[in-house]
Each structure stands twice: as C-alpha cells, then as structure tokens.
Amino acid sequence: MTDYRGISFWMDSLEEEIVPRPSLPGDVDADVVIVGAGYTGLWTAYYLARHAPSTRVVVVEKEVAGFGASGRNGGWCSALFAASDARLTREFGREAMHAMRRAMNDTVDEVGRVAAAEGIDCHFRKSGTVSVARSAAQEAALRAEVDEARMLGIGEDDLRWVEASEASVLMRATSVRGGTFTPHCAAIHPARLARGLAAVVERQGAQIFEKSEVLEISTGVRPSVFTRHGRVTAGTVVIATEGYTARLAGHGRDMVPLYSMMIATEPLAGEQVKALGDALAAGATFNDGRHMLIYGQVTPDGRLAFGGRGAPYHYNSEIRPEFDRNDAVHSRLPVALSELFPDVFASVGEVRVTHRWGGPIGLHRDWFPSVALDRAAGVAAAGGYVGDGVATTNLAGRTLADLVLGRTTDLTSLPWVGHESPRWEAEPLRFLGINGGLRLMSLADRLEERSGKPSRVASVIGRFTGH
Numbered sequence: 001m002t003d004y005r006g007i008s009f010w011m012d013s014l015e016e017e018i019v020p021r022p023s024l025p026g027d028v029d030a031d032v033v034i035v036g037a038g039y040t041g042l043w044t045a046y047y048l049a050r051h052a053p054s055t056r057v058v059v060v061e062k063e064v065a066g067f068g069a070s071g072r073n074g075g076w077c078s079a080l081f082a083a084s085d086a087r088l089t090r091e092f093g094r095e096a097m098h099a100m101r102r103a104m105n106d107t108v109d110e111v112g113r114v115a116a117a118e119g120i121d122c123h124f125r126k127s128g129t130v131s132v133a134r135s136a137a138q139e140a141a142l143r144a145e146v147d148e149a150r151m152l153g154i155g156e157d158d159l160r161w162v163e164a165s166e167a168s169v170l171m172r173a174t175s176v177r178g179g180t181f182t183p184h185c186a187a188i189h190p191a192r193l194a195r196g197l198a199a200v201v202e203r204q205g206a207q208i209f210e211k212s213e214v215l216e217i218s219t220g221v222r223p224s225v226f227t228r229h230g231r232v233t234a235g236t237v238v239i240a241t242e243g244y245t246a247r248l249a250g251h252g253r254d255m256v257p258l259y260s261m262m263i264a265t266e267p268l269a270g271e272q273v274k275a276l277g278d279a280l281a282a283g284a285t286f287n288d289g290r291h292m293l294i295y296g297q298v299t300p301d302g303r304l305a306f307g308g309r310g311a312p313y314h315y316n317s318e319i320r321p322e323f324d325r326n327d328a329v330h331s332r333l334p335v336a337l338s339e340l341f342p343d344v345f346a347s348v349g350e351v352r353v354t355h356r357w358g359g360p361i362g363l364h365r366d367w368f369p370s371v372a373l374d375r376a377a378g379v380a381a382a383g384g385y386v387g388d389g390v391a392t393t394n395l396a397g398r399t400l401a402d403l404v405l406g407r408t409t410d411l412t413s414l415p416w417v418g419h420e421s422p423r424w425e426a427e428p429l430r431f432l433g434i435n436g437g438l439r440l441m442s443l444a445d446r447l448e449e450r451s452g453k454p455s456r457v458a459s460v461i462g463r464f465t466g467h
C-alpha cells in the first residue's frame with residue numbers, strides 16, 4: 001500500500017484520509033476521458049462541466065488525485081510563464097505577448113476566485129513575489145529583467161525594481177543589494193487545491209477512477225485509453241500527465257521529467273517569522289537571483305516550505321519513488337536557508353527540517369509550454385510548464401475545455417495554443433545534454449559568486465533554454 005501522506009509535507013498535512021477512489025470497473029463510454037488527476041486534468045474537467053454540464057467526463061489516474069507535481073509543489077500560484085516575455089515578443093509579436101501576460105495575470109485571480117466560490121480552502125494568499133539580488137551579478141540580472149519589462153511595455157504595477165533599503169525590509173536576507181517585486185503571485189497549499197478540486201469535479205458529475213494506470217492510448221474517431229481494469233472510449237482523450245508523459249507508450253521524447261526538491265521546516269515562532277521580512281511574513285513567495293533556482297513560502301502555520309533545482313536528470317526519463325529524495329539537494333537547502341536568514345537560523349543545525357520530498361516537472365525540448373488539440377487523432381494535451389504550472393494549469397484547463405467543446409475564445413488564440421516543440425534527442429545525448437546544462441548552471445553561480453560579475457557561462461545556458 002503506497003504511503004500517500006509521505007509524498008510531501010502538503011499531502012501529510014491534509015486533514016482528510018487519503019483513500020484511493022475505486023479503479024475503473026471495466027469498459028466505460030464517455031465524451032471526454034482525461035488521463036491524470038493533477039491540476040491540468042482536474043481544471044479541464046471543471047471547465048468542461050461549467051460550459052457544458054451534460055458532457056460525460058471520466059478521469060483516469062494511475063495513483064490518487066494530487067499524486068504528481070500538483071500535490072508536491074512550492075505553492076507559488078504565479079503568473080510566471082516558462083517562455084519569457086522577450087521570447088514571446090520575438091516569436092509571436094508584442095500584442096500576442098501582452099495577451100499571454102494578461103491571461104497569466106488574470107489566471108492567478110481566477111484560481112483564487114474558483115477556490116473561494118467552490119469552498120476549496122487552499123490557503124490562497126495573494127501577496128506577490130520578492131526576488132532579492134545578493135551579488136553584483138544577481139543585481140545586474142534582476143535589473144536587466146526590469147529594464148526589459150519596461151522596454152516591452154510592462155509597467156511598474158506588474159514588476160518593479162526595489163532599492164536595497166526596501167528590499168531588505170520585505171525579505172530580511174543577507175547581502176541584499178536590491179530586488180524585484182511583482183504582485184502577481186499567491187501562496188497556496190498545493191495538495192488542498194488538488195484534492196479539493198477533485199471533490200468539486202466529482203460533485204459536478206465527472207467520474208474519477210484511481211489506481212488505474214493508462215497503458216496505451218488509441219487514436220481516431222473514437223479514441224480509447226486502455227488500463228488493466230478495462231478501457232474508456234470517448235470523443236476526445238486529454239493527456240494530462242505532464243512530467244510523467246515520457247513514460248506513456250509512444251511519448252518517450254515529448255517531454256522530459258526533471259526533478260525539483262523541497263523541504264519543510266518545523267513551524268517557526270511568531271518573532272522568527274517576522275524576522276524573515278515583512279513581505280514573507282504576509283505570505284509573499286520569495287527567491288533570489290541565482291541561476292540554480294530556489295523558491296520558498298512561509299505557510300500560515302509558520303513553516304518554511306523551500307525548494308530548489310539541481311537534482312540530476314535520470315537516464316531514459318526514468319521515474320522512480322527513490323528519485324523523490326536527493327541527498328545533495330536536500331542537504332543544500334537548509335544551508336541555503338541558514339545563509340539567507342542567519343538572524344533566524346544561527347547555524348544550519350537550527351533549520352529543523354520535518355519533511356523532505358521531490359517530484360518531476362515536465363520540460364519540452366524548447367522549454368515552451370503548450371496546449372493543443374489534434375482533432376483528427378481525437379487527442380488533446382497540455383504541459384511542459386517547466387516548474388511554473390500551478391497557475392498555468394488553470395489556463396490550460398480552461399483552454400482545453402474551449403478547444404474540446406469547439407469554442408473559439410480569447411484563450412484559444414493565445415500564442416501557446418497549438419505550439420509544437422521539437423522532440424528530445426535520443427539517449428545518451430539527452431542524458432549528457434541535460435545533466436551538462438545543470439552542471440553549467442551551478443558553475444555559473446559559483447563563478448558569479450567569486451567574480452561578482454555576470455558569467456559568460458550564463459549566456460550559454462540562455463541559449464540552451466531558449467531565453
């Protein structure tokens with residue numbers, strides 16, 4: 001029996017018991033079958049029911065709702081979109097970039113609106129994101145981000161530079177030289193959102209079958225998904241497996257799973273929470289300008305939920321429970337916290353970690369998320385959010401519902417709709433390339449720390465990630 005509480009601090013802190021719903025009982029007929037009960041699948045089901053309540057929706061999940069990244073993430077419900085605004089402008093023009101930016105900003109509020117309307121108590125707190133610059137190189141990079149935003153017509157209200165004096169009040173880290181602030185982010189409890197959404201979708205009439213792994217998908221006029229327990233035949237199949245997609249037959253090179261790792265600390269005392277900075281105490285999410293991403297939030301009960309990248313990519317896009325722990329990253333995270341906040345943690349030993357976990361995020365070869373429907377094949381899909389999926393999945397779900405129902409809306413003309421990414425290289429090139437890229441990111445951070453200047457290595461990474 002899988003220990004679902006052990007998946008993450010979030011799953012462990014749910015009040016409900018996590019008991020799998022029944023498996024697929026045999027062959028079933030539906031209008032839409034959704035593979036995967038994470039946010040993408042569940043939001044799609046939600047908006048299908050909102051727009052066309054008579055649609056027969058079946059969700060088929062390998063484990064339980066929220067088992068994947070949706071039950072494990074950092075809880076940044078943010079307007080970040082994996083492809084930068086500069087890139088969107090380059091590839092699709094300024095108008096399309098602004099349309100995407102507006103859609104993402106609105107999506108943060110939409111998640112809060114639906115959670116409130118449907119009684120999903122996911123601790124939604126929209127307090128923005130603070131990013132601090134703690135070296136000359138980080139300052140140059142964050143200032144360049146703000147300058148670029150201004151050049152593209154993105155205003156101060158969306159992203160602003162914060163001088164050192166203000167930044168170190170918002171986030172009381174060491175060596176703060178300034179930073180950025182955006183209001184477009186809410187901190188949430190990820191598992192409460194995923195599990196709450198599953199219950200809402202069921203109330204709307206969708207059927208969710210758990211412990212029902214999809215082994216094969218057939219395409220055509222009446223596509224089907226096959227499990228050991230039976231098959232679901234429908235008008236459309238929606239693939240909502242994101243970081244797990246490479247494990248589906250025929251999809252091995254669509255997306256790679258890259259692991260992100262997290263820790264949660266014991267609840268801090270009220271005074272300690274205040275000492276993290278005014279914005280953090282009020283629920284703002286935070287990070288700094290390093291290349292090897294870190295991300296955090298303070299939970300309503302005063303824990304630091306803190307994560308970082310840097311775990312290696314596993315050969316052949318393998319996904320295994322043991323990969324959810326990575327000693328190197330899990331031991332670096334408390335060190336990073338004690339370096340950021342020495343007033344709160346006098347030594348790394350004072351960072352009392354109660355939970356360590358990780359999970360896969362999905363990356364397309366060009367680091368560009370997409371949402372698409374292939375009407376001839378009867379298959380729709382969304383993903384490749386590169387770790388910025390908490391809000392983006394809601395936009396994906398709304399867009400997938402529109403596409404499946406044949407509705408032409410503002411959402412269906414956004415630039416990521418129908419975007420086709422190239423396939424990943426075959427192994428061993430994929431393994432060597434991705435892990436080489438990860439090493440370069442660590443190297444760029446080390447070089448910049450030493451020299452204080454932006455590293456040339458960073459521009460090589462930029463080329464790799466398409467930014």
Ligand SMILES: Cc1cc2nc3c(=O)[nH]c(=O)nc-3n(C[C@H](O)[C@H](O)[C@H](O)COP(=O)(O)OP(=O)(O)OC[C@H]3O[C@@H](n4cnc5c(N)ncnc54)[C@H](O)[C@@H]3O)c2cc1C
Pocket residue numbers: 035036037038039040041060061062063064065066067068069070071072073074075076077078212213214215240241242243244245248260261262295307357358359360361362383385386387388389390391392393
């Ligand atoms: C540690 C971590 C931290 C993150 N932090 C953030 C953050 O702070 N902010 C942010 O925006 N994003 C973050 N992300 C990314 C974000 O969580 C994801 O982008 C988002 O949850 C993706 O949702 P999804 O529904 O597409 O995929 P998932 O939630 O991964 O759901 C996919 C589901 O498909 C199921 N499945 C897989 N294979 C099959 C099969 N063959 N048959 C049936 N079911 C199957 C899985 O069990 C899973 O439940 C983080 C991710 C991780 C792992």
